[in-house]
Amino acid sequence: MPKADEDAVDRRPLHERIAADLRDEIMSGDLRPGASLPSTLRLKERFKASNATVQKALQVLKDERLVVGRAGAAVTVREHRQETIRPADFGAPAEAGKPYRWLTEAGKRGKRGSIQLLDVAECRPPADVAMAMELPEEGTAIVRHQVLSHDGEPVELVASYYPIEIARGTALADQRKIKGGTPTLLAEMGFPPRLTVDRVSARIPTQEQYEALRLPTDLPVLRTLRVVYSDDERPIEVTLMTKAGHLYELQYEFT
Structure with a gap:
């Protein structure tokens, strides 16, 4: 070349x-x-x-x-584990009585999916998240930090941010998992997802990402900034998702 x-x-x-x-x-x-x-x-x-x-x-x-x-x-x-992920598989609310779609999709791949909730707190988000959420200069949000695992091995670090006026006083602000996942809860609260926009970049892992994902080297990670909009183009959830770059690729489909 x-x-x-x-x-x-x-x-x-x-x-x-x-x-x-x-x-x-x-x-x-x-x-x-x-x-x-x-x-x-x-x-x-x-x-x-x-x-x-x-x-x-x-x-x-x-x-x-x-x-x-x-x-x-x-x-x-090795029978290496690079997987193709279709982001469209995870955004919709789960069917009644069904688990979070990420867990369902893991099962379809023959894996035991699990989610560890690390922390729930009120904070000032990173600048790109705050901009996507349309927060005022000193505005804060509720963040839910989680690690997603396959067969006990961490595969994704997730930080999801929610507007204070939506999350405060709800299960979004509680230190516990949410049955069916946050898309289901938001829909039940009257904020159904209407549009999802992903921004994907490759970055060198931070110390937190390196340790949480147990990365073997400083290979780039895939960082997805996902903004979910509800009615009237209102941002209701902004999520930062980090995956090991050598284990995953993202598949987007267009018509």
Whole structure:
């Protein structure tokens, strides 16, 4: 592939560059689950690297749980867990008596979904959230911090913000989980979701994100800022969702 800038130089350590190229081949499917990676000798020749550098690169991929292997044996691609997420699957209120849609979708994938409520508090949101909520300069909101897990392993860090005038005195402000999820509760309160807008970016994880998601390296995370509007284009929920970038991709469908 031609460089956009002929003077551009990848200044990352060589082992990180090797890991990046192999990671891309794994995630794109060129190296399929169960397939053996090229031998150390071939990798040394391909990347003009020492044995120690190649082994360091392979260790990065092992730490990321993309490959498995031990000294003296072939390194193979794991049945890795990169999943395609359709955001449209999660926004609608759950049917009567049904659990939160995120839990239902986890079950469809053969996983045991669980949600840990970390904290509920009143706070001044981050600037981009406050802007999306159309808060005045000193305005505050109710925030619900949660960690979502599959089979006991954290996969998503979530912070959902609600306008004070909507949330105060309701279950949104209580230190407990909400049956059916917040979309169901908001609809019951007279604020049905009418429009959802996502803004997705890739970022280096913060310390909180790194620890909460138990990330193996400082690979980028997918950060989604989701704004849910009800009648009269009123923002009723703004959520920051953070996922490990090497484990998930988002699928949006348009007509």
